[in-house]
Amino acid sequence: MRVDALTQWVSTMARNTPIELMQRRFGAVAAVLDTGEPVLIDKGDAGMAVRASAAVPGAMQPVESVRGLLVDGGIASLVPVRFARAMGADVVIGVDIYCKSPRQTGGSFLTTFFQIARTQTCLVSRAEIAEADVIIAPSVSVTDMKSAAQRDASIRAGYDAAVLSMPAVLDLINRWSSEHSKVVLAP
Numbered sequence: 001m002r003v004d005a006l007t008q009w010v011s012t013m014a015r016n017t018p019i020e021l022m023q024r025r026f027g028a029v030a031a032v033l034d035t036g037e038p039v040l041i042d043k044g045d046a047g048m049a050v051r052a053s054a055a056v057p058g059a060m061q062p063v064e065s066v067r068g069l070l071v072d073g074g075i076a077s078l079v080p081v082r083f084a085r086a087m088g089a090d091v092v093i094g095v096d097i098y099c100k101s102p103r104q105t106g107g108s109f110l111t112t113f114f115q116i117a118r119t120q121t122c123l124v125s126r127a128e129i130a131e132a133d134v135i136i137a138p139s140v141s142v143t144d145m146k147s148a149a150q151r152d153a154s155i156r157a158g159y160d161a162a163v164l165s166m167p168a169v170l171d172l173i174n175r176w177s178s179e180h181s182k183v184v185l186a187p
Contacts, residue, residue, distance in 0.1 A: 006054065011047030019046055025087050028053035029073030029080040033062050038076035040083050059145055074098065078125035081132045091176050093169060094132035102141045133172050136165045
């Protein structure tokens with residue numbers, strides 16, 4: 001999907017409603033390219049927020065903002081559990097499509113560089129990921145961003161991982177509901 005098409009599609013799906021006026025709280029996490037600082041985008045156009053959050057360095061152009069160029073938030077907060085809690089979430093179901101997926105193999109310089117970057121990202125993210133109530137971690141392998149077959153396989157892997165996680169999700173919801181329900185008896 002082209003960048004402009006992604007932005008337009010998300011904005012259309014959100015009915016061009018500014019994020020701050022949406023019925024449910026929404027936020028996208030991006031990172032400032034120069035500093036790596038994570039940024040929560042919870043105001044403005046949803047399409048641009050998602051575009052910034054999805055701007056994988058080298059694959060999509062960064063998004064200009066008053067804070068600097070924004071790129072994929074995964075470089076600073078791979079699974080943004082802390083932002084979700086800061087926005088008021090009592091229960092956080094995180095999705096990690098990176099750390100549990102197959103690693104690239106080989107001894108080339110580029111492969112070694114990607115392995116090191118992945119190891120660093122996953123080590124730095126481990127503590128925050130552990131703060132989620134449930135983690136869904138599909139195994140996805142994308143070597144060609146334009147491949148419809150790889151995209152379909154990734155969607156299927158996500159679906160399958162979500163189905164496998166449903167018992168844990170339902171147990172979590174039931175526990176949370178029973179701990180937070182109020183019984184009101186009429187006189």
